[in-house]
Amino acid sequence: xxxxxxxxxxxxxxxxxxxxxxxxxxxxxxxxxxxxxxxxxxxxxxxxxxxxxxxxxxxxxxxxxxxxxxxxxxxxxxxxxxxxxxxxxxxxxxxxxxxxxxxxxxxxxxxxxxxxxxxxxxxxxxxxxxxxxxxxxxxxxxxxxxxxxxxxxxxxxxxxxxxxxxxxxxxxxxxxxxxxxxxxxxxxxxxxxxxxxxxxxxxxxxxxxxxxxxxxxxxxxxxxxxxxxxxxxxxxxxxxxxxxxxxxxxxxxxxxxxxxxxxxxxxxxxxxxxxxxxxxxxxxxxxxxxxxxxxxxxxxxxxxxxxxxxxxxxxxxxxxxxxxxxxxxxxxxxxxxxxxxxxxxxxxxxxxxxxxxxxxxxxxxxxxxxxxxxxxxxxxxxxxxxxxxxxxxxxxxxxxxxxxxxxxx
Amino acid sequence: xxxxxxxxxxxxxxxxxxxxxxxxxxxxxxxxxxxxxxxxxxxxxxxxxxxxxxxxxxxxxxxxxxxxxxxxxxxxxxxxxxxxxxxxxxxxxxxxxxxxxxxxxxxxxxxxxxxxxxxxxxxxxxxxxxxxxxxxxxxxxxxxxxxxxxxxxxxxxxxxxxxxxxxxxxxxxxxxxxxxxxxxxxxxxxxxxxxxxxxxxxxxxxxxxxxxxxxxxxxxxxxxxxxxxxxxxxxxxxxxxxxxxxxxxxxxxxxxxxxxxxxxxxxxxxxxxxxxxxxxxxxxxxxxxxxxxxxxxxxxxxxxxxxxxxxxxxxxxxxxxxxxxxxxxxxxxxxxxxxxxxxxxxxxxxxxxxxxxxxxxxxxxxxxxxxxxxxxxxxxxxxxxxxxxxxxxxxxxxxxxxxxxxxxx
Numbered sequence: 001x002x003x004x005x006x007x008x009x010x011x012x013x014x015x016x017x018x019x020x021x022x023x024x025x026x027x028x029x030x031x032x033x034x035x036x037x038x039x040x041x042x043x044x045x046x047x048x049x050x051x052x053x054x055x056x057x058x059x060x061x062x063x064x065x066x067x068x069x070x071x072x073x074x075x076x077x078x079x080x081x082x083x084x085x086x087x088x089x090x091x092x093x094x095x096x097x098x099x100x101x102x103x104x105x106x107x108x109x110x111x112x113x114x115x116x117x118x119x120x121x122x123x124x125x126x127x128x129x130x131x132x133x134x135x136x137x138x139x140x141x142x143x144x145x146x147x148x149x150x151x152x153x154x155x156x157x158x159x160x161x162x163x164x165x166x167x168x169x170x171x172x173x174x175x176x177x178x179x180x181x182x183x184x185x186x187x188x189x190x191x192x193x194x195x196x197x198x199x200x201x202x203x204x205x206x207x208x209x210x211x212x213x214x215x216x217x218x219x220x221x222x223x224x225x226x227x228x229x230x231x232x233x234x235x236x237x238x239x240x241x242x243x244x245x246x247x248x249x250x251x252x253x254x255x256x257x258x259x260x261x262x263x264x265x266x267x268x269x270x271x272x273x274x275x276x277x278x279x280x281x282x283x284x285x286x287x288x289x290x291x292x293x294x295x296x297x298x299x300x301x302x303x304x305x306x307x308x309x310x311x312x313x314x315x316x317x318x319x320x321x322x323x324x325x326x327x328x329x330x331x332x333x334x335x336x337x338x339x340x341x342x343x344x345x346x347x348x349x350x351x352x353x354x355x356x357x358x359x360x361x362x363x364x365x366x367x368x369x370x371x372x373x374x375x376x377x378x379x380x381x382x383x384x385x386x387x388x389x390x391x392x393x394x395x396x397x398x399x400x401x402x403x404x405x406x407x408x409x
Numbered sequence: 410x411x412x413x414x415x416x417x418x419x420x421x422x423x424x425x426x427x428x429x430x431x432x433x434x435x436x437x438x439x440x441x442x443x444x445x446x447x448x449x450x451x452x453x454x455x456x457x458x459x460x461x462x463x464x465x466x467x468x469x470x471x472x473x474x475x476x477x478x479x480x481x482x483x484x485x486x487x488x489x490x491x492x493x494x495x496x497x498x499x500x501x502x503x504x505x506x507x508x509x510x511x512x513x514x515x516x517x518x519x520x521x522x523x524x525x526x527x528x529x530x531x532x533x534x535x536x537x538x539x540x541x542x543x544x545x546x547x548x549x550x551x552x553x554x555x556x557x558x559x560x561x562x563x564x565x566x567x568x569x570x571x572x573x574x575x576x577x578x579x580x581x582x583x584x585x586x587x588x589x590x591x592x593x594x595x596x597x598x599x600x601x602x603x604x605x606x607x608x609x610x611x612x613x614x615x616x617x618x619x620x621x622x623x624x625x626x627x628x629x630x631x632x633x634x635x636x637x638x639x640x641x642x643x644x645x646x647x648x649x650x651x652x653x654x655x656x657x658x659x660x661x662x663x664x665x666x667x668x669x670x671x672x673x674x675x676x677x678x679x680x681x682x683x684x685x686x687x688x689x690x691x692x693x694x695x696x697x698x699x700x701x702x703x704x705x706x707x708x709x710x711x712x713x714x715x716x717x718x719x720x721x722x723x724x725x726x727x728x729x730x731x732x733x734x735x736x737x738x739x740x741x742x743x744x745x746x747x748x749x750x751x752x753x754x755x756x757x758x759x760x761x762x763x764x765x766x767x768x769x770x771x772x773x774x775x776x777x778x779x780x781x782x783x784x785x786x787x788x789x790x791x792x793x794x795x796x797x798x799x800x801x802x803x804x805x806x807x808x809x810x811x812x813x814x815x816x817x818x
Binding site: 016019020050053054056057058060061062064065066068069071072075076078079080082083084086087093094096098099120143145 | 425428429459462463465466467469470471473474475477478480481484485487488489491492493495496502503505507508529552554
């Protein structure tokens with residue numbers, strides 16, 4: 001007997017048939033005696049259709065009106081899922097973001113949750129009802145409808161679990177859990193039984209794509225146990241929680257990778273104290289996400305700075321740099337395309353200083369050139385040629401023995 | 410310089426192209442210097458698609474969840490129309506029912522508006538903004554989303570016009586105004602320049618279909634001048650207001666008609682005091698709308714009651730009557746299908762007692778048998794054979810000289 005928050009993403013509710021399947025997953029938990037809050041996204045491609053409608057009207061719709069438009073998507077899903085639950089004889093009730101008390105900052109398109117007024121939901125749960133809540137959306141103090149940005153429904157689920165002090169937050173998705181690496185590329189990839197918040201954060205940030213980093217951060221801050229699991233299979237998924245109870249002796253937990261990376265080098269910069277901040281503040285203001293940054297000192301008064309961006313952002317990046325050429329005072333820009341990022345992640349690295357060295361050795365043995373490196377306490381990222389990406393992942397997966405289950409929670 | 414409420418129905422906003430056209434109609438009023446509030450319905454067939462989705466889940470969706478589902482329809486339209494207005498350089502802002510302060514009773518599917526908190530809308534209008542409001546929807550004191558039932562967007566527009574003390578409420582539709590009779594059947598049908606609330610109420614109730622009776626009643630109660638006009642043509646429509654300023658000397662203003670009427674006769678009833686109320690209370694409880702009622706006294710202790718229903722309601726009507734046969738204590742039920750109702754409407758009848766007689770004479774001259782009659786101060790309805798319907802309408806339209814414009818406002 002506890003309180004479970006279940007979250008089902010867009011693909012899990014992509015059709016009436018799938019919504020009926022979700023209803024069964026909800027009923028299962030209810031039948032186990034749990035109170036259940038369900039958070040759902042918009043049906044499959046419905047968000048894309050709404051975006052396409054807006055684009056027919058204008059290339060640059062205002063973010064307030066986009067929020068108004070897109071939030072209808074989850075509202076459709078909550079009503080249909082609630083009907084399905086009612087049709088099976090279960091007492092269920094749907095809530096939009098504003099009805100569920102999900103308050104956000106007054107920012108459209110990417111608002112953060114500031115507070116959740118759980119009074120109404122608690123009342124319904126006490127009455128034995130299943131509450132079905134629209135993910136991704138909230139309301140400002142002024143009554144404006146907002147959306148939470150990418151991964152918003154994950155965030156809604158975790159935030160509700162935290163606010164309601166739920167025993168668990170289950171994130172149902174179209175994959176059975178978090179893997180040591182992407183099983184579409186590496187056949188020996190293994191589903192992890194458990195992973196720490198920090199490791200998941202690194203993996204999420206590195207593009208593993210199962211869970212949005214904001215949701216993981218929220219879960220970590222409020223110590224909400226998360227489980228990532230399949231919406232169609234019954235097997236257990238991957239539990240995400242604090243370190244203590246997990247497969248301790250794994251140094252590397254997973255390998256993330258991402259192609260279509262470009263390295264940009266700004267050459268001949270005056271090496272002043274503010275050079276770095278000027279460049280990256282300028283790029284940040286244009287919403288260009290810079291990843292790995294390397295500054296090389298050439299020994300003269302001039303310096304070079306390299307950084308990696310997604311290839312899709314390259315055009316804008318160069319435009320911004322050229323626009324501010326005078327202010328930034330550099331000689332020229334060099335770019336290298338068709339790169340990829342390969343990263344190993346694991347809390348065990350903190351106490352194992354040789355992990356980065358081992359990674360470089362493995363890559364060298366396979367004749368893979370490392371073009372950039374970035375490290376944190378629990379990850380090492382390298383940039384390699386795109387053509388070497390899968391080879392690098394496979395070699396690292398083998399070398400760190402990720403296909404072997406070394407301990408079970 | 411005034412405040413205009415414009416309402417555009419589902420067919421007027423049925424596509425992106427049509428929404429862009431609506432934007433032009435809104436901008437026209439704004440350019441004339443008026444403050445503008447726009448009320449819109451869901452796009453064309455989108456409500457039908459949502460209903461179909463619900464039906465895939467369950468044959469009997471709960472009315473609360475249907476409201477949750479259907480209200481997304483107008484929310485899509487308000488955001489798209491607002492984007493279109495913004496794209497043309499106009500400051501516009503969209504509001505759902507709850508955001509616009511439209512409070513209703515706590516009844517799902519067919520709620521009545523109880524209050525409108527206009528503070529937010531007035532603020533936006535004072536800032537020079539165009540407010541785009543979702544029709545058909547409201548919110549209860551408890552924060553439940555409700556819908557206003559059929560013709561709901563008309564009601565929203567009129568109620569907003571009343572609450573904001575608007576100078577005028579323009580109902581844009583796919584016909585150019587209110588006609589003396591249906592121009593698809595009678596070639597000489599003429600668009601009326603003006604009509605009184607009461608006449609419009611009778612016509613609306615009689616199935617003229619241009620405006621929902623609830624909206625007309627609301628407009629009458631709050632003395633909101635309405636204009637029914639085309640959303641595609643520029644010409645003036647039909648003004649609906651109090652009697653004073655209109656074509657006074659028209660005795661009959663319009664002719665309404667409706668096919669697929671069935672007469673039901675309950676024979677051999679014990680003629681007690683409560684017989685009538687028992688029958689019609691029973692039918693009302695089953696949501697069967699009864700129209701014309703005739704009680705014939707046969708001179709004995711037994712009586713018969715005839716009434717007309719829509720043919721589509723006949724099966725349920727007979728089922729209900731048979732279910733309550735013992736309580737109602739009648740001998741048998743007779744039904745006659747393939748009937749139609751033809752009604753003449755006009756305020757001038759109040760002071761012209763011979764109008765009904767003239768109507769019967771016209772019908773008799775055309776060999777049209779009158780099967781039932783019902784009168785009010787400003788209308789006479791007759792039930793005739795379905796095959797005689799158009800002939801009756803044409804003859805009456807001629808006899809009362811409706812194709813002639815006798816006075817202009």
